[in-house]
Ligand code: ADP
C-alpha cells in the first residue's frame with residue numbers, strides 16, 4: 001500500500017540528505033510505527049507519503065514513493081486526499097471550520113460527492129470516532145484528545161486507504177493518547193486502513209504496531225522489523 005524505492009530527500013542548502021536510500025513496504029491494513037530521535041527525518045519521510053515533500057517543502061526527492069498505486073511526486077497532496085489522510089502533531093493547525101460536524105464535512109468538499117453521500121459519511125465518521133455527542137460543539141471548546149479525534153475524522157471522510165500521522169499523541173495526556181490509539185486500532189482492524197505513524201515514545205504505542213521502522217541517525221538508512229526485533233536493537 002505504501003512503497004519507498006531507494007528514496008532520498010535533499011533540502012536546498014543542507015549539507016546532506018534528510019533521508020537516504022529508504023526502502024520500505026507497508027502492506028495494506030497494517031500499522032507501521034516510525035521511530036527515532038528528533039531531526040532524523042521522520043516528518044520528511046511522512047511528507048513524502050502525503051506529497052508535502054517535495055511539493056510544499058522544497059528540496060529534491062530521488063527514487064520513487066507510491067501510495068495506493070500513485071506516485072506522490074506526480075500527484076499534489078490535494079490529488080492524493082482520497083488516498084492519503086494526513087494529520088499533524090498540532091490539531092489546531094489543521095482546523096478550518098468552527099464546529100465538529102462542519103470540520104468532518106470540509107475534507108470532502110473538493111471531491112464532488114453527492115450531498116446525501118457526504119451526510120452519510122459525516123454520520124458514519126462521528127460514530128466511528130465516538131464524536132456523535134460533540135457534533136455541534138465549537139472545536140475550540142474540546143479537550144486535546146477530542147480535537148485530535150476530530151482532526152483524524154476530518155481526513156477520514158474522503159475514505160482514504162492510508163492514514164499518515166506525525167506524533168498524534170505527543171501533546172496529549174496518557175488517557176487522551178489511549179483514546180486516539182484505540183481509534184487508530186479500530187481503523188486498522190475494522191476498515192483495513194493502512195496507518196503510518198511517527199512517534200518518539202516507542203513504549204506507549206509499540207503494542208499497536210505490526211511493523212516498526214527505526215531511523216537511527218540523520219541520513220542513515222532505516223532498520224525495520226517486528227516490535228520485538230526493534231525493541232531488542
Ligand atoms: P524529524 O521529524 O525526525 O524531527 P525532519 O524530517 O523534520 O526530522 O528533519 C530532518 C532534517 O531535515 C532536519 O535537519 C531538518 O532541519 C531538515 N528539514 C526539515 N524540513 C526542512 C525544510 N522544509 N527545508 C530545509 N530543511 C528541512
Ligand code: ADP
Pocket residue numbers: 117120121124156157159160161191193
Ligand atoms: P459511500 O461511499 O457512498 O459514502 P458508505 O458511507 O456506505 O458509502 O461507505 C462505503 C463503505 O466504506 C462502507 O463499507 C464503509 O464500511 C466503508 N468505510 C467507512 N469509513 C471508511 C474509511 N474511513 N475508509 C475506508 N472505507 C470506509
